[in-house]
Amino acid sequence: MVKVTIDDQVIEVEPGTTILNAARQIGGDIVPPAMCYYSKLPGTGGKCRTCLVEVVQGSEKDPRPMPKLMVSCSTTVQDGMVVRNKTSERVQKNRAGVVEFLLINHPLDCPICDQAGECHLQDLGFENGGAGTRYEEERRTFAPRDIGNKIKLHMNRCILCYRCVHVAKQLTDQRVHGVLNRGEHAEISTYIENAIENDFSGNMIDVCPVGALTDKTFRFKSRVWFLKPLNASCSCNKCSGKAVVWMFGDEIYRVTARKDAYGEVEEQDGKAGWICNDCRFDKKDVHNWQIEGPRVINRHSVISQGHYLSPRQHDQKKIK
Amino acid sequence: MEHLSNRSKVVSDKPMTFMERLYLPAIFAGMMTTLKHLFRRHNTIKYPEEQRVFAPVYRGMHVLKRDEKGRENCTACGLCAVACPAEAITMVAAERKPGEENLYREEKYAETYEINMLRCIFCGLCEEACPKEAIFLTDRIVPTEFERDDFIYGKDLLVESMDHRIDITKRQHTGKRSDK
Structure with missing residues (x-):
């Protein structure tokens, strides 16, 4: 076990753990935000630069500080490492710059976007971003297009985190989409608009940190804060069948996987709880699902506006 | 018995005197009170003919604005x-179809938009929350109706018509909506 200090909090973790995961083991607001890293998808991380932290002491043996800010999602801890995240002004300033960069080409169409209310870029911008932008040039624009018949791609909103590409590579048997072109022109694409017909392709909607990939069956139907999220399960032979149904009255408006505090799918029976496309897109009837109870959403989230849970319900499910 | 106030009067069934039985002094005293008020300043106005000046930020009936292109x-x-x-x-949202660009500003629009004027408390928070400068409260008064259903205002009553645009320049915020 190696000892690491993050924002003056000490924790002992397995060797080979990344700084980000060590911080997540401590929990709370010292956890660096991550837009591209997704713990359930090996190979992600290192692209968005939002999780940069300052390492003021490399290790017990070599206490020199690391000269540049380190990517906490792919830097492994060393014994005696001292990391500063919230307490470092340099990190905060840098993160504000990263947010500004991520928002350079973002259309800021939150009032239209279906992701609004559960968007990681919104949270990141709210916590770390400035009020204005210094960017004066034209933003890159792409027309919205369909990836398969159930997923809509708004390339304008994409921050190129590559999470969805990893979903296509790791969850589906053959990869049919990736990133084409370079730099400013880079875009997510199914090669020559091949439709994705794979049982798990819908998970790229869940992993997308912004509203670039959205559910076409839910497109513009409602806003997330008008819906009531309920834990539900069904018998499915393709996936775990454990999902969240988002209800409006007696109607199921959409189905998503169960996500934890970091927006990643929760583990079900020791495996990542990805859900299949049948559960996500086709089972919109209440009779398909066994309702387990209300999903506890952080009470500071806009989604929990107007939803009231009794203190007992709060105790039963620990708020994450 | 101890009285709670000093205003209690002992009631007596003593017969009235001659002056009291005339009632005239009491009538004159009462008329004087009435006549005195005739010459005082009135607290009320004759409403439909005469109307009070509204504050420019009066919070009355809502309007859903159109932009300069309608x-x-x-x-x-x-x-x-x-x-x-x-x-x-x-509200219920809908997607704008090709060819409707002159009707709706954005890709998504409100297919139905309803305000229940009986529920509304005219606090103006909707106006404050609006990121698109679409909803404003105006100095118009919600008229009275006889049926509850008539107070549910749909888009037909809320959206301004191009012929009779509602002036909200006095309460319009600036810089929220870009004209790109």
């Missing part, structure tokens, strides 16, 4: 409805 500003983002403490606002 397109509806509202994009059905739902922020007014979530800000509304009385839960008076409901």
Whole structure:
């Protein structure tokens, strides 16, 4: 076990753990935000630069500080490492710059976007971003297009985190989409608009940190804060069948996987709880699902506006 | 018995005197009170003929604004409805079809937009929440109706018509909506 200090909090973790995961083991607001890293998808991380932290002491043996800010999602801890995240002004300033960069080409169409209310870029911008932008040039624009018949791609909103590409590579048997072109022109694409017909392709909607990939069956139907999220399960032979149904009255408006505090799918029976496309897109009837109870959403989230849970319900499910 | 106040009067069934039985002094005393008020300043106005001046930020009936090209500003983002403490606002969004660009400003628009004027408390939070400068409260008064259903205002009553545009320049915020 190696000892690491993050924002003056000490924790002992397995060797080979990344700084980000060590911080997540401590929990709370010292956890660096991550837009591209997704713990359930090996190979992600290192692209968005939002999780940069300052390492003021490399290790017990070599206490020199690391000269540049380190990517906490792919830097492994060393014994005696001292990391500063919230307490470092340099990190905060840098993160504000990263947010500004991520928002350079973002259309800021939150009032239209279906992701609004559960968007990681919104949270990141709210916590770390400035009020204005210094960017004066034209933003890159792409027309919205369909990836398969159930997923809509708004390339304008994409921050190129590559999470969805990893979903296509790791969850589906053959990869049919990736990133084409370079730099400013880079875009997510199914090669020559091949439709994705794979049982798990819908998970790229869940992993997308912004509203670039959205559910076409839910497109513009409602806003997330008008819906009531309920834990539900069904018998499915393709996936775990454990999902969240988002209800409006007696109607199921959409189905998503169960996500934890970091927006990643929760583990079900020791495996990542990805859900299949049948559960996500086709089972919109209440009779398909066994309702387990209300999903506890952080009470500071806009989604929990107007939803009231009794203190007992709060105790039963620990708020994450 | 101890009295709670000093205003209690002992009631007696003593017969009235001659002056009291005439009633005239009492009538004159009463008339004097009435006549005195005739020459005082009135606290009320004769409403339909005469109307009070409204403050420029008076919060009356809502309007859903159109932009300078006549397109509806509202994009059905739902922020007014979530800000509304009385839960008076409901809406259904729809996607703009090709060819409707002159009707709706954004890709998404409100297919139905309803405000229940009986629920509304005219607090103005919807106006404050609106990111698109679409909804404003105006100095118009919600008229009285006989049926409850008539107070549920749909888009037909809320969206301004191009012929009779509602002036909200006095309360318009600046810099929220870009004209790109």
